Amino acid sequence: MSEMSEEASPPEGIEENSSQITYTSYRDETQLGPIMALIDKELSEPYSIFTYRYFITLWPHLCFMAFHGSECVGTIVCKMGQHRSTFRGYIAMLVVIKPYRGKGIATELVTRCLQVMRDSGCDEVTLEAEVTNKGALALYGNLGFVRAKRLHRYYLNGVDAYRLKLLFPRPQDSASLQSNPQLWQGATHYPAELKEEAEEERSVSFLRELPENSVSFGDVKGLESPAEIVFHLSL
Amino acid sequence: MDRGPGLSENAATPSFSSAQQPAAEAPLPAGDQTNWVDGTVFLKAACDDLAVGELIHGENFSLFEAMSALEIMDPKMDAGMTTSGYKTVEEAIERGAAPVDLTISQIIDVMDHLLSCEATWHKGHSLAQTVFSCLYMLKLDRTTPNVLLHAYCKITRATCSLVRTAIVLSDIHEEEDFVTFGFGLPLDAEGDSKCLASLNAVEEVLARQLRGCKGLTSGKKKSTEEVEPLQDDPELEEQFCEALLCRLRFRKYLYHAYLYMDKPLGRGSEMAQKHIAKALTELNAIRASSAFLASRRSVKESLGSVTTASGQPALGFDESVNRRLLAPTPPRSIDILSWNETLKYFEQLLNDLNRICSLSSNPELEDLLQYIVDVQKSQPDLVARARLQLRLLQDGKLLGLETIADGLCRAIKMQNRPAKETETYNFLNQCGRWMLQLIRTMCTNPAWQRRKLGRFIQEWGSLLEQAEFSREASLRKAGRDGNEEKTGWTDDAVMGWAAESLSWVVTHFLMLGFELELYSPNEYCMVYWYLDHSLMTLMQYKLVKERRLHEAEFARVNDTSPESAKKKGKKKRPGTVKPIANKEIRFTPSVLLLQCHINLCKGLIWMLVALTADRKIAHRETVFNSELERFTQRFELLHKIVVPEPMTYLDYREAIRHRSQSIKELYQLSYDHFSAVQQHLQELNQVVSKATKMESVSKTQRLADIRQMEQVAARNRVVLQIAHQAGPGDNLRVTFDFSQHPCFAVAVVKKT
Numbered sequence: 001m002s003e004m005s006e007e008a009s010p011p012e013g014i015e016e017n018s019s020q021i022t023y024t025s026y027r028d029e030t031q032l033g034p035i036m037a038l039i040d041k042e043l044s045e046p047y048s049i050f051t052y053r054y055f056i057t058l059w060p061h062l063c064f065m066a067f068h069g070s071e072c073v074g075t076i077v078c079k080m081g082q083h084r085s086t087f088r089g090y091i092a093m094l095v096v097i098k099p100y101r102g103k104g105i106a107t108e109l110v111t112r113c114l115q116v117m118r119d120s121g122c123d124e125v126t127l128e129a130e131v132t133n134k135g136a137l138a139l140y141g142n143l144g145f146v147r148a149k150r151l152h153r154y155y156l157n158g159v160d161a162y163r164l165k166l167l168f169p170r171p172q173d174s175a176s177l178q179s180n181p182q183l184w185q186g187a188t189h190y191p192a193e194l195k196e197e198a199e200e201e202r203s204v205s206f207l208r209e210l211p212e213n214s215v216s217f218g219d220v221k222g223l224e225s226p227a228e229i230v231f232h233l234s235l
Numbered sequence: 236m237d238r239g240p241g242l243s244e245n246a247a248t249p250s251f252s253s254a255q256q257p258a259a260e261a262p263l264p265a266g267d268q269t270n271w272v273d274g275t276v277f278l279k280a281a282c283d284d285l286a287v288g289e290l291i292h293g294e295n296f297s298l299f300e301a302m303s304a305l306e307i308m309d310p311k312m313d314a315g316m317t318t319s320g321y322k323t324v325e326e327a328i329e330r331g332a333a334p335v336d337l338t339i340s341q342i343i344d345v346m347d348h349l350l351s352c353e354a355t356w357h358k359g360h361s362l363a364q365t366v367f368s369c370l371y372m373l374k375l376d377r378t379t380p381n382v383l384l385h386a387y388c389k390i391t392r393a394t395c396s397l398v399r400t401a402i403v404l405s406d407i408h409e410e411e412d413f414v415t416f417g418f419g420l421p422l423d424a425e426g427d428s429k430c431l432a433s434l435n436a437v438e439e440v441l442a443r444q445l446r447g448c449k450g451l452t453s454g455k456k457k458s459t460e461e462v463e464p465l466q467d468d469p470e471l472e473e474q475f476c477e478a479l480l481c482r483l484r485f486r487k488y489l490y491h492a493y494l495y496m497d498k499p500l501g502r503g504s505e506m507a508q509k510h511i512a513k514a515l516t517e518l519n520a521i522r523a524s525s526a527f528l529a530s531r532r533s534v535k536e537s538l539g540s541v542t543t544a545s546g547q548p549a550l551g552f553d554e555s556v557n558r559r560l561l562a563p564t565p566p567r568s569i570d571i572l573s574w575n576e577t578l579k580y581f582e583q584l585l586n587d588l589n590r591i592c593s594l595s596s597n598p599e600l601e602d603l604l605q606y607i608v609d610v611q612k613s614q615p616d617l618v619a620r621a622r623l624q625l626r627l628l629q630d631g632k633l634l635g636l637e638t639i640a641d642g643l644c645r646a647i648k649m650q651n652r653p654a655k656e657t658e659t660y661n662f663l664n665q666c667g668r669w670m671l672q673l674i675r676t677m678c679t680n681p682a683w684q685r686r687k688l689g690r691f692i693q694e695w696g697s698l699l700e701q702a703e704f705s706r707e708a709s710l711r712k713a714g715r716d717g718n719e720e721k722t723g724w725t726d727d728a729v730m731g732w733a734a735e736s737l738s739w740v741v742t743h744f745l746m747l748g749f750e751l752e753l754y755s756p757n758e759y760c761m762v763y764w765y766l767d768h769s770l771m772t773l774m775q776y777k778l779v780k781e782r783r784l785h786e787a788e789f790a791r792v793n794d795t796s797p798e799s800a801k802k803k804g805k806k807k808r809p810g811t812v813k814p815i816a817n818k819e820i821r822f823t824p825s826v827l828l829l830q831c832h833i834n835l836c837k838g839l840i841w842m843l844v845a846l847t848a849d850r851k852i853a854h855r856e857t858v859f860n861s862e863l864e865r866f867t868q869r870f871e872l873l874h875k876i877v878v879p880e881p882m883t884y885l886d887y888r889e890a891i892r893h894r895s896q897s898i899k900e901l902y903q904l905s906y907d908h909f910s911a912v913q914q915h916l917q918e919l920n921q922v923v924s925k926a927t928k929m930e931s932v933s934k935t936q937r938l939a940d941i942r943q944m945e946q947v948a949a950r951n952r953v954v955l956q957i958a959h960q961a962g963p964g965d966n967l968r969v970t971f972d973f974s975q976h977p978c979f980a981v982a983v984v985k986k987t
Contacts, residue, residue: 028287046311047302048304048306050300050301051298051301051302053301054297057290111858114859124868131752142855143857144857144860144861146758146865146868147752148753149682149685150751150752151682152680153359160682166859166860166864167864167865168859168860168864169860169861170864170867173863174863
């Protein structure tokens, strides 16, 4: 789906600081009109009423709105659910109207959704953004999203998209950081001495200066000799 | 009906049967045992019964249905809402939108705009909105009286048909790539194979006419046969003749080139290349004619959106007549390529086709893969890539000549084919299937290619793992029997080759990520580190292979014992013959290229480590996760395979940890690697320049690579010096870009 462009352009005629922006969670159907109007105006992709209802009615707690006074100046629409073996959050639409961009409103909207998703047990969050939308890409990059894939001519206007993905910390990954070094060294096939030695020796033209049948390739990580590789694979 | 706040999962389907419709008016005429009833009243009553926020939800109405639903009458979604323009082609023609009687400059405008439409179609838009927005193309028979237009349209249609067939056959397009769906448009017409006959006839007349004009202007006497001039002004006759001729000839040569590309390699390629060269010449003539045609334009407009050489809009095009043929999706905005873009597009297409035709008849598998990578470097569009794939895999054979099994044996350098139903045999069979898929995938667009490769890596990885398991099992069994004869070096060669291939794909996969701009600056270090790991693994397998070949050669030359014949093809363990020194192994271009890539990676890794330690790279912590999660996410796929050995985040942190090294030493370390790159590049340059067996495309690309890598190494060395001289701290801001090489970044320094 689409993402608004969040170029860091100076606000036009908006003097108020961002503390005067208030954020509310979606309440009921009466707010659907303003949300739709906002999104339809800013995004290139046309969405039917069914699409809005699909998201907002099923996940009202994943829809936030930003207000300046009584004016709705930004909104975010998301969903979450089981995707293959993961529980995945998905950001469907994000819009901040032009005069209010570059004030961190979008970051705040996304942050609120990410918090709900994390607390609801999501493993990861994905979304699509146009490759040309530098502002949105920077925003998500700063929040820890990785560009997982590029989608060729994803949008109706023929522009490529990135699929962005944020992985929430998993217990098993963090555990691996504290694990006994002996253990993981045992898990790889290399003797620890070899690793040490290889790290020390970083000869540049490693191909030429090796003794006959040499073991080390001067690698940062320490790899086996050719003979051992064959052995390792065939045994 | 459920009245919960959310959607009801079990919402009762409202019944429209007349039994429950006491208030219904008389039923409408029924057919096939169906009664049609006006449901307005019922619906109205049901709506009044619902509070705000309540919905009726059918279980089968999911996101997909919601997303594909169109709101009728909404102009943003309903393609039928644009009611302006003609409704049918007949109506358009009737109202005089496509007169057949055209002036010469009008004909040229139609030809040019049609060419722009064709290029736009190749770029992924529907036929209906491009080539068949031409009313003349829709009703080609009408144009018979206008021989010039008729011949041009006919060969255009025949060419489009060839292009579409090739793309459908290659099956490398995705829906976003190319619209093969013809919407019932008259693309394949009988008798189009004879389109050349009518074109040749027209060309003949025009050529005579041109000779006539030339005779006139040079003061010679008129040719004996009078031909009717194309237009009134005799001064302009020659230029008009030329403008028409080059357009017609361009079409002819392009059509010939496509036809010859369908023929087997060898003579087919040669002839195709000849015609491509001629088409390029005509394309230049078309470009040259633009000045003359544009000078006759009365109103000067901005050149951006112009789709003809003259800059005049062409007659006889109307997009609206095909509106009803479009798929039921929101209207896709389409911009026809400009005239200049069109010329550029065809120029690139012809050059790409030329590169594809230049392929020799028997490259080794490894060189073939490199060749595809090299062809892809010029970013060929779908039409060229489809041709590439058809050329590489004709009738399921490599280049239409060699079965994949033969190709594999040649790549692995197997003297003896494995016996049927053995493990090796089955494994090789699977390798063969996988290799065919790999070649096909490598012809797709880079974005799609990388996603597909990800899946391949996993499949290939588990294949290798399985092979390793069964080998282990059979070895254990063999060990008990005291029979070790089961694993000869042939088996090792097979596994070695498979592991080398997988490492190659992983390397390619990681490098493609740079081209697709998937990595952000805070990931560069880990990606170069993993890439380096993968390159090192690849290098090792390559060297093992080279060594084995060398040893086999050595043994063949030195072994004069009578048993030698018996031994051949059997057991040959490393160490049974005199070991070969690394320096004796010949340094192939691919080995040297790897060496350069490895040094570039290492140079960049240590440069990034040093600059980060020196606080010259901005570093930002993220709230929701850390580098660990990004590492996991980036390399999760590669953690599921056996080769290259999976590397964890901890391995990464350990590897880039600088124990006692000072920042200066880190800078020096990086500097040394870049110096090494420059040294290896010289060697590579020599080897490539001298190489005789290399594909010409690869040779050209390699020489270009060398220049790019030289730039990367040289510029980064300068930045390292500047950073070092600036002293410690964040007094400089260093960023990276890919202006010199698609995969290897150059550092850019700014004062803070």
